[in-house]
Amino acid sequence: MRAKCYDLVGIGFGPANIALAIALEEALETDPALTAVSARFVEADEDPVWQGGMLLDGSNIQNNPIRDLVTLRNPRSRYSFINYLHKCGRLLEHLNLPGEFPLRKEYAQYIAWVRHHFDDLVDYGHRVVSIEVVEHEGAPAYQVLTERGLRLLGRTLVIGTGRAPHIPVPFDELRDDRVFHAGDYLYRLADRAAEPGTVVVVGGSQSAVEITLDLTRRFPAARIHNYTRSFGLKLKDTSPFSEEAFFPSFTDYYFRASRVSKTNLDAYLRPTNYSSIDADVLHELYLQCYEQQLDGRQRVFVHTNRQVIDVAATPGSVCLTVAEVHTGEREELETDLVVLATGFLDIGPGPGREPVPALMSGLAGRLQFDDAGYLAIDEGYRVLPADDGLPPLFLNGLCETTHGIGDAGSFSLLSLRAAVLGERVRMLAAQPQHSST
Numbered sequence: 405m406r407a408k409c410y411d412l413v414g415i416g417f418g419p420a421n422i423a424l425a426i427a428l429e430e431a432l433e434t435d436p437a438l439t440a441v442s443a444r445f446v447e448a449d450e451d452p453v454w455q456g457g458m459l460l461d462g463s464n465i466q467n468n469p470i471r472d473l474v475t476l477r478n479p480r481s482r483y484s485f486i487n488y489l490h491k492c493g494r495l496l497e498h499l500n501l502p503g504e505f506p507l508r509k510e511y512a513q514y515i516a517w518v519r520h521h522f523d524d525l526v527d528y529g530h531r532v533v534s535i536e537v538v539e540h541e542g543a544p545a546y547q548v549l550t551e552r553g554l555r556l557l558g559r560t561l562v563i564g565t566g567r568a569p570h571i572p573v574p575f576d577e578l579r580d581d582r583v584f585h586a587g588d589y590l591y592r593l594a595d596r597a598a599e600p601g602t603v604v605v606v607g608g609s610q611s612a613v614e615i616t617l618d619l620t621r622r623f624p625a626a627r628i629h630n631y632t633r634s635f636g637l638k639l640k641d642t643s644p645f646s647e648e649a650f651f652p653s654f655t656d657y658y659f660r661a662s663r664v665s666k667t668n669l670d671a672y673l674r675p676t677n678y679s680s681i682d683a684d685v686l687h688e689l690y691l692q693c694y695e696q697q698l699d700g701r702q703r704v705f706v707h708t709n710r711q712v713i714d715v716a717a718t719p720g721s722v723c724l725t726v727a728e729v730h731t732g733e734r735e736e737l738e739t740d741l742v743v744l745a746t747g748f749l750d751i752g753p754g755p756g757r758e759p760v761p762a763l764m765s766g767l768a769g770r771l772q773f774d775d776a777g778y779l780a781i782d783e784g785y786r787v788l789p790a791d792d793g794l795p796p797l798f799l800n801g802l803c804e805t806t807h808g809i810g811d812a813g814s815f816s817l818l819s820l821r822a823a824v825l826g827e828r829v830r831m832l833a834a835q836p837q838h839s840s841t
Contacts, residue, residue, distance in 0.1 A: 409540045410444045411833040413548055413558030415763065416565035417447035417526050419454060419515055420801035423473045423818050424562065425522045426483050427826035430474075439834040441826075443525055444556055446548060450529040454515040455508060457588045458611065460618045464505040466610065466682060467815050471650075473518055477819040483521070488514045530554045532763055535561070537770075537794060544795045560832050562825065563761060564800035567748035567813060570756055575606075575744060580717040586611045586745040589618075599623050600740035604724060606712060607745030608632030610640070613681045613689050615743055620692065620704055627703045629737065631710045633729055637689070640682050641675040649673050649809050650816035658808030659783055663776045666805070673809050678747065715742075748813070752805045753777035761802060770794050781806045784828050785821065796832055798825055 412428075414421045428441050453459070474481035481487070485506075489495040498506070519526075530550035538547045538557070546561040548554075569585040584592045586607070603626055605616050612630060619628045630637075648654060649669075658669060674680075689706070696702040707726070713734075714725035721738040728734075750757045753776070760768050760779055764787075772780035772788040780788040785807070787797045800821065803811045810817040 407540075407555070407557055408442075409545050409557040409559060411441045411558070412443040412560045412562060412829050413546060413556050414443065414445040414562045414564060414800075415532050415535075415548065416563065416800075417445045417519065417522075417528075418452060418564065418566055419473060419815065419818060420566070420822075421445055421562065421564035422515065422519055422522065423822035424564070424800060424825050424829075425525060426474055426481070426518070427477065427819070427822040428829070429522075430478055430481060431826055431830065439830050441829055441833045443829075444558070445522075445526045446530045446532060446550060446554065446556060447526055447528050448531040452519070452528075454512045455587075456512070457590045457592075458586065458614070459509050459512055459590065460614055461621075463508045463614055464503060465508050465511045465815075466505055469506045469511070471815045471817075472819070473515070473815075474819050476817070477823045483518050485511070485514050488517050491517075527554055527556075535763055535766060537767075544793050546795055546797075558795075560796040560798070560829055562798045562800050562829070563763060563802065565761065565763065566801065567750065568758065568762060569744075570747045570749050571744060572606075572746050572756070574713065574715050575742070578715055578717060580722065582717070582722050582740065583715070583742040584744065586615060586743055589615055589743060593622070596741075600626055602627045602629070602737075602739040603741045603743065604722075604737065604739045605630045605743045605745055606632075607747070608634050608637050608679050608681075609745050609747060610681050610685070612745035613637060613685050615745060616704065616706075617685060617689055617692070625703075628705070629739070630704075630706045631712060631726060632706070632708055633711050634679065634708065636708050637686060637706065638675060638680045639686060640680040641673075642682075646673065646676050649676060650814065652810075652817060652820055655807050655810050655817065656783075659806060663774070663778070666808075669808070677809055677812055677814065750805055751779055751799075751802055757805075761799070764797075767794070767797070778805055784824050786828065796828075798828070800825060 428443060432438055432440055469485045472485040474483045489498050530552055532548055533551050534549045536547050537544050540557055546558045548556040569587055575583055600623060603619050605612050616628055616630050693704050693706060696704060709729050710726050711729050712724050713727045716723045721740060722742055724737045726735050753759060770790050772790050774780050781803055782788060785798045785803055787799060801813060
């Protein structure tokens, strides 16, 4: 039996590719004369949960809920967050909540509710192990293979896996269950039977502070140490002028900027999304530390200007060597757990980045890179090929270094990006066979 070759194979079925699936469906509903796109998605998890390791009690999404999977593209969509609340009978109660943003738990449930509408397009529980280009009926196509032996063929490939966790030096050489990334926080705690006596949280991000506060509530007797390289934990820039970086007009502006200008813009905009904290949790942590000092029973410690320079695992603990970044003074600490709230890898050259997403490493030699070593991506999120035999390849939610902070895994422009990708995939599907142009 001849293998089916889909117009589109999508890897990952988180928010980015869910939004793409919606955009493809709704475009055809709006105009049945459009070319129908045959699509198949593959997802590593059997039952994926959006930010499942960080669904902390009381935590919110830090994003306007109207910037959901669809609304900016189609305010009338049945897949909107507002319609989800209506269908669940919680709309009035939700509107009565005394908070600016929805609970993270509720948004995760919304994403799962939408996802299940597309279950017939997805192979769950299949982790991709290889991507290669093969010939199918005289034209190049992508062959995607999974650990469980699933084989998919696609004329176009869209990678929407999200960014890989950043595991910094010296933790990148250590393999120990007691040291883990913040994205796995709740999962790894669930695997432990004994309560820790000491926990270290590395990082100065929103996640670092949220986890520090969660640990104080979860383990009332534990000592919690937060280490950050900066002078202090920084307040997030929520100026509406800075937030215009999450407008599509800024995406266009950023895309056309030089690499030097992009670097300058990144430095200015970094506090809107990275290594910065919302005022409510930042103030809660500071007040908690102050009150503990007042009571003479401090057990939460924020260590600024500190960097972990060495780590070793013993049967009883994880031993850290920490340096003061300005004086060079060193100190040692033994801890039961280390949580790395150290963010995720961008695509690009240099530390804290990866040249291409790991799944694409086998294709790297067939891709274009610019003079600065960044993967060459066009305005419509297509990776530019270095040869004529490479079928169309798109990145969905992985283009921050070319398209700006609105492509940083945020929901802010997700639905509008899906519209761009959907249109390009439809145009390719309408061709008799895909070319590399």
